[in-house]
Amino acid sequence: MNTEFSSKAVLEAIRSVVQSDNTSISLHEPKLAGNEWTYVKECLDTGWVSSVGKFVDRFEDDLAAYTGAKRAIAVVNGTAALHICLILSGVVPGDEVLIPALTFIATANAVSYCGAVPHFIDSEEKTLGVDPGKLAAYLEDIAEQRQDGCYNRITGRRIKTLVPMHTFGHPLDIEPLLKICADFRIELVEDAAESFGSFYKGRHTGTFGRLAALSFNGNKIMTTGGGGAILTDDEELGRLAKHLTTTAKIPHRWEFNHDMIGYNYRLPNINAALGCAQLEQLSAFLDNKRALAGRYAQAFSEVPGVRFIREPEYCRSNYWLNAIILDEDFRNMRDEILEVTNSAGIMTRPAWTLMHRLPMFTDCPHMNLTISKSLVRRLVNIPSSAGLV
Amino acid sequence: MNTEFSSKAVLEAIRSVVQSDNTSISLHEPKLAGNEWTYVKECLDTGWVSSVGKFVDRFEDDLAAYTGAKRAIAVVNGTAALHICLILSGVVPGDEVLIPALTFIATANAVSYCGAVPHFIDSEEKTLGVDPGKLAAYLEDIAEQRQDGCYNRITGRRIKTLVPMHTFGHPLDIEPLLKICADFRIELVEDAAESFGSFYKGRHTGTFGRLAALSFNGNKIMTTGGGGAILTDDEELGRLAKHLTTTAKIPHRWEFNHDMIGYNYRLPNINAALGCAQLEQLSAFLDNKRALAGRYAQAFSEVPGVRFIREPEYCRSNYWLNAIILDEDFRNMRDEILEVTNSAGIMTRPAWTLMHRLPMFTDCPHMNLTISKSLVRRLVNIPSSAGLV
Numbered sequence: 001m002n003t004e005f006s007s008k009a010v011l012e013a014i015r016s017v018v019q020s021d022n023t024s025i026s027l028h029e030p031k032l033a034g035n036e037w038t039y040v041k042e043c044l045d046t047g048w049v050s051s052v053g054k055f056v057d058r059f060e061d062d063l064a065a066y067t068g069a070k071r072a073i074a075v076v077n078g079t080a081a082l083h084i085c086l087i088l089s090g091v092v093p094g095d096e097v098l099i100p101a102l103t104f105i106a107t108a109n110a111v112s113y114c115g116a117v118p119h120f121i122d123s124e125e126k127t128l129g130v131d132p133g134k135l136a137a138y139l140e141d142i143a144e145q146r147q148d149g150c151y152n153r154i155t156g157r158r159i160k161t162l163v164p165m166h167t168f169g170h171p172l173d174i175e176p177l178l179k180i181c182a183d184f185r186i187e188l189v190e191d192a193a194e195s196f197g198s199f200y201k202g203r204h205t206g207t208f209g210r211l212a213a214l215s216f217n218g219n220k221i222m223t224t225g226g227g228g229a230i231l232t233d234d235e236e237l238g239r240l241a242k243h244l245t246t247t248a249k250i251p252h253r254w255e256f257n258h259d260m261i262g263y264n265y266r267l268p269n270i271n272a273a274l275g276c277a278q279l280e281q282l283s284a285f286l287d288n289k290r291a292l293a294g295r296y297a298q299a300f301s302e303v304p305g306v307r308f309i310r311e312p313e314y315c316r317s318n319y320w321l322n323a324i325i326l327d328e329d330f331r332n333m334r335d336e337i338l339e340v341t342n343s344a345g346i347m348t349r350p351a352w353t354l355m356h357r358l359p360m361f362t363d364c365p366h367m368n369l370t371i372s373k374s375l376v377r378r379l380v381n382i383p384s385s386a387g388l389v
Numbered sequence: 390m391n392t393e394f395s396s397k398a399v400l401e402a403i404r405s406v407v408q409s410d411n412t413s414i415s416l417h418e419p420k421l422a423g424n425e426w427t428y429v430k431e432c433l434d435t436g437w438v439s440s441v442g443k444f445v446d447r448f449e450d451d452l453a454a455y456t457g458a459k460r461a462i463a464v465v466n467g468t469a470a471l472h473i474c475l476i477l478s479g480v481v482p483g484d485e486v487l488i489p490a491l492t493f494i495a496t497a498n499a500v501s502y503c504g505a506v507p508h509f510i511d512s513e514e515k516t517l518g519v520d521p522g523k524l525a526a527y528l529e530d531i532a533e534q535r536q537d538g539c540y541n542r543i544t545g546r547r548i549k550t551l552v553p554m555h556t557f558g559h560p561l562d563i564e565p566l567l568k569i570c571a572d573f574r575i576e577l578v579e580d581a582a583e584s585f586g587s588f589y590k591g592r593h594t595g596t597f598g599r600l601a602a603l604s605f606n607g608n609k610i611m612t613t614g615g616g617g618a619i620l621t622d623d624e625e626l627g628r629l630a631k632h633l634t635t636t637a638k639i640p641h642r643w644e645f646n647h648d649m650i651g652y653n654y655r656l657p658n659i660n661a662a663l664g665c666a667q668l669e670q671l672s673a674f675l676d677n678k679r680a681l682a683g684r685y686a687q688a689f690s691e692v693p694g695v696r697f698i699r700e701p702e703y704c705r706s707n708y709w710l711n712a713i714i715l716d717e718d719f720r721n722m723r724d725e726i727l728e729v730t731n732s733a734g735i736m737t738r739p740a741w742t743l744m745h746r747l748p749m750f751t752d753c754p755h756m757n758l759t760i761s762k763s764l765v766r767r768l769v770n771i772p773s774s775a776g777l778v
Contacts, residue, residue, distance in 0.1 A: 032433050040429055040659075044421050049614040049663065050607020076465050076615065079653035093504075105636055105647050112650045115482075115504065218439020218657070225438040225657035226465065247494055254727050254738040258494050261501045261749050264468035268607070268614030270429075271657065274438065338643050352645040360650050 005305030005330050007340040010380075013299040014346055017292065018388050024345035025383045028321060030223045032274075034281045039273035051246075053269030055276055060229070062279050063214070067204040069231035071238030074267035074275070075245050078193040078215025078228035082110035084244055084265065085211040085230055086161060088237050089187040091116050095160040096152055096365065098186070100130050101354040102372040103165045106215075107191050108355045117157060120356045120366035125325075125375065127312050129172020130164040136180050138367045143184055150184045155365055161187040166195035166205050168381070169221070169320030170311055174200055174208045189213070193228070197221055197286050197318035198311075206231045211241075221285055221320050221386070222278035224271040286318055288386040293319040295389075296382070305330045319384070323351075326378040337380055351379045394694030394719050396729040399769075402688040403735055406681070407777050413734035414772045417710060419612045421663075423670045428662035440635075442658030444665055449618070451668050452603070456585075456593040458620035460627030463656035463664070464634050467582040467604025467617035471499035473633055473654065474600040474619055475550060477626050478576040480505050484549040485541055485754065487575070489519050490743040491761040492554045495604075496580050497744045506546060509745045509755035514714075514764065516701050518561020519553040525569050527756045532573055539573045544754055550576040555584035555594050557770070558610070558709030559700055563589055563597045578602070582617070586610055586675050586707035595620045600630075610674055610709050610775070611667035613660040675707055677775040682708040684778075685771065694719045708773065712740075715767040726769050740768045 018025050043049045056074055063072035075081050091097055093115030099107045101120035111118040121138070124131035144153045152159050162181055164172050174190070181188045192198075192206030193215035199205065206212030211234075216227035230241045243249075248262030267275075293310075300308040305327045311317035326333055334350060341348040354376055356366045407414050432438045445463055452461035464470050480486055482504030488496045490509035500507040510527070513520035533542045540547050551570055553561050563579070570577045581587075581595030582604035588594065595601030600623075605616035619630045637651030656664075682699075689697035694716045700706035715722055723739060730737040743765055745755045 030436050030438060032436055032438070036433050037430065040433065041426060044425050044429065047419050047421055049419060049421070050612055051615070052607075077653045105638075105645070105651070106653060109636070109650055109652070113502075218441075223439055225659040226440070226653075226655070247498070249494075253731060256494070256738075256741040257747065259748055261498055262494070263498070264466045264495060264615075266615070268660065270614040270659070270663070274659070342642060349643040349645075358646065359648055 005303065007333060007337045009303045010306060010324070010337050011340050011344055011346065013303050014341065014382050016299050017295045018346070018383055025347060026385065027347045027349060027381060027383055028219045029385045029387065030218055031281070031285065031385070031387045035277040036274055039277050040270060043270045043273050049270040050268050051266055053272070055269050055272035056267060059267070059272040059275045059279070062276060063229050066279065066282070067207055067231055069207050070233045070235060071231070073230040073238065073241045073245060074272055075228050075230060075265045076267055077217060077226045078213055079106040079110055080245070080263065080265040081213035081215070081228040081230045082106060082163070082191060083113050084241055084263065085189040085213050086110055086114050086116070087244065088211055088240055089161045089189050091160045094157060096155065096157045097160060098162040099355070100165055100372070101356050101366060101369050102128065102167065102351060102375060103191070103355065104193070104352055106193065107163055107165055108361060116160070118355065118361060118364050119152070119159065120364065120369065122367055122369045123167070123372050123375065125371055127172040128167035128170055128309070128375065130177060131371065132173055132176035132180060135177070139180065139184050145185065150186050152365065159186055161189055163189045163191050165191035165193070166198060168323055169195045169198050169318040170309070171195060171198050171200040171205050171315040171317065173312070178208060194220070194320050195318060197282055199316040201314050207233065210234060211237060216275060221289065221318050222275070222282055224267065224275040224278070227267050227271050227275060285386040288389040289319045289384065291389045292384065293322055296322055300324060321381050322384045323379055323381050325375070331377045334377060334380060347383060349381050351376045351381070394692065396722060396726045398692045399695060399713070399726050400729050400733055400735065402692050403730065403771050405688050406684045407735065407772055414736060415774065416736045416738060416770060416772055417608045418774045418776065419607055420670070420674065420774070420776045424666040425663055428666050429659060432659045432662050438659040439657050440655055442661070444658050444661035445656060448661040448664045448668070451665060452618050455668065455671070456596055456620055458596050459622040459624065460620070462619040462627065462630045462634060463661055464617050464619060464654045465656055466606060466615045467602055468495040468499055469634070469652065469654040470602035470604070470617040470619045471495060471580060472502050473630055473652065474578045474602050475499055475503050475505070476633065477600055477629055478550045478578050480549045483546060485544065485546045486549060487551040488744070489554055489761070490745050490755060490758050491517065491556065491740060491764060492580070492744065493582070493741055495582065496552055496554055497750060505549070507744065507750060507753050508541070508548065509753065509758065511756055511758045512556070512761050512764065514760055516561040517556035517559055517698070517764065519566060520760065521562055521565035521569060524566070528569065528573050534574065539575050541754065548575055550578055552578045552580050554580035554582070555587060557712055558584045558587050558707040559698070560584060560587050560589040560594050560704040560706065562701070567597060583609070583709050584707060586671055588705040590703050596622065599623060600626060605664055610678065610707050611664070611671055613656065613664040613667070616656050616660050616664060674775040677778040678708040678773065680778045681773065682711055685711055689713060710770050711773045712768055712770050714764070720766045723766060723769060736772060738770050740765045740770070
C-alpha cells in the first residue's frame, strides 16, 4: 500500500483494476455483444438502411419507454439534438444561452448554430455540473425582467435558455435549477449526452427540462455508430422536433412541400438497428460500469492525495466516464499523470479545455469560473469501457 | 401501339419496362448485393462502428480515385456537405447565393444555415439545370463589381457563390457557368448530390467547381444509409473541410482544443463500410440504370405527347431518376398521370415545388422563372431502381 502520492501510485491503482500489464487500454470502447448482427443484417437483407424502416420507430419507442419521456426523436448525433432543442426552446439570433464552461464543445457549438451567444457558467465540485447557488446569485446581479423574457443588463441581450450538462454521466442538481429557471423566466434544455442510464431521485436525466439531448456516439455508454435523440414530454414539441429533423416536409402522396427551414438530421435505419440491439444490453452495461467504478473507488481509497469521483448521493449514475481528482496540494501533477499513464498504454485524458478559453468564444460573457478552473487543473478521466469488467 | 396521348398510355409504357402486374414498384430503392455484410460485420466484430476506423479513410480514397478529385471528405449527408462547401466558398451572413429554383430543399436550406439568402435562378429544358445564357444576361442587368466581390445592385447584398445542381443525375452545362463565375467574380460550388457516376465531357461532375457536394442517401444511386461527401482539388480546402466536419479539434495526445466553430458532420465508420461495398458495385448499377433508361426511351418513343428525358449529348449520365416530360398541349395531365400510376402501385412523383413558392423563401430574390415553372408543370419522375433491370 502506497503511503505517498505519486503518478506511479495512480498508474498502479488503475492497473490493479483494469488488470493489464502490456496491452493498451482505451478510454471507452463500445461492446457489441447482442443482437447487433441480427438487426443490421435485417436492414441489409430488406434494403431498409436509410431514412425509413422499422428500427427508427422502434428505437424511438424504446428510448421513450426506458427514459419515461413521452416522446423520443432519433437524430444523427448529440450535437444535432442540442441544436434542435435550442431552436425549440425559442432561442433566436442575438439571444444568450447559459451553458457550463466545463463541457464538451458541442454544447457551445449548438448555441452558435442558432446565431446566439454562449454565456459561460461555473460548476460545483460535488456534481461537476452547473452550481445552482452561484448561478442564482449571479442572475440576481445581472438579470433584468422585460416583457419578452429575462435580459442580461450588461450586454443588453435576452437570456433565453440554460443548458446544464450531466458531466461524465453524473446527474447534476437539477431541481434547484428548475426553480431558478422558473423564477427568472429562462427555458431549461438538458444536455444529457453523457448521462443515458443515469437517474436523479429515481427519474431519468433528460426528463426534467422541457427538452433534452442524448448522444449515442461511439464513445458513449451505448452507440449507434453516430447518433443521438431529443427527449420531451410536450407532444407538440415532439411533433415539431420530428418535423424539423426531417426537412420540415409536409406529408403528401407525392408533392414536395416544406413549411420551415428544416434539417437533415434523421438517424438512418441501419444506425437505429444498432441502437435497438445496444439498448437491450444497457442494463448489463450499467451493471458492468457500476462494478468497475466500485473497483476504482476501492483502489483509489488507498492512494493519498487523489479522490475517485462518485455519484452524488441522490443519484444513480451510469458512470460513463470515470474520473479522479487530485487534492489541491497535487494540482500540478495532472500532466505528469497523463504522461505516465498514456505512455504506459493506459489511455487517460484531462477534462475539456474550458469553453471561454477557446479562440472563437473568448469574447463571450462568462461569470467567475473559479471552480471550473480548479476542476480542470485537477481532473483526469480514466478507462471506463463496460468490457473492462 | 397507342396513337393518342392518355395517362393510361403512360402507365402501360412504364409497365412494359418494369414488367410488373401487381406488385408495387418504388421510385428508387437501394441494391445491397455485394460486400456490404462482410464490411459491416467487420465493423461490428472489431467494435469500430463510429468516429474512427479504416472504412472512412478507404471510402474517402475510393471516392477521390473514382471521381478524379484530389480530396474527398466523407460526411453525414449531402446537406452537411453543401453547408460546409458554402462556408468554405466564403459565404458569410447577409450574402446572396445563386441557386436554381428547381432543386431539392437541401440546396436552399444549406444557404440558410450560413445566414445567407438564396437567390433563385431559372433552368433550361435541355439539361434541367441552370441556364447559362439566361444567367449571364440577368447578371449583366443586376450585378455590380465592388472591391470585395460581385453585388446585387437591387438588394445591395454581395452575390458570393453560385450552386448549380445536376438534376436527376443529368450533367448541366458547366463550362459556360465556370466562365460566367470567373467574369463576375462569383464562386462556384457544384451540387452533385444526384450525379454521382455522371460525367461531363469525360470528367466527373463535382470536379469543376472549387468544391462540390455528393449524397449517398438511401434513394441515391448508391447509399451509405445516410451520407455524403465533399470533393475538392484544393489541398488546403480539403484540410479545412475535414477540420470543420470533425468539430475543428486540434490534434493532440489528450488535450481538447478547438480553433473554429466546427460541426459534427463526420460519417460513422459503419456507414462508410456500406459505402465501400456499394462503390465496388457502382459500375454495375450504372450499366443497369442506363439499360433501364434505354428501355424507357424505347417505350415512350411510341407514346405521343410525352418525351423521355435523355442525357445531354456531351455527357454520360447516371440516369439516377428517370423522368418524362409532357408536351405543352398536355401540361394539365400531370396530376392525372401521378394519380393513375400511384393508384396502380407504380410510384411516380412530380419535380419539387419550386423553392420561391415555399413560405420561408417567398421573400427571397428570384429572376424570371418561366422555364422552371413550365418544367414543374410537365415533369413526372418514374421508377428508377438499378434492380429493375
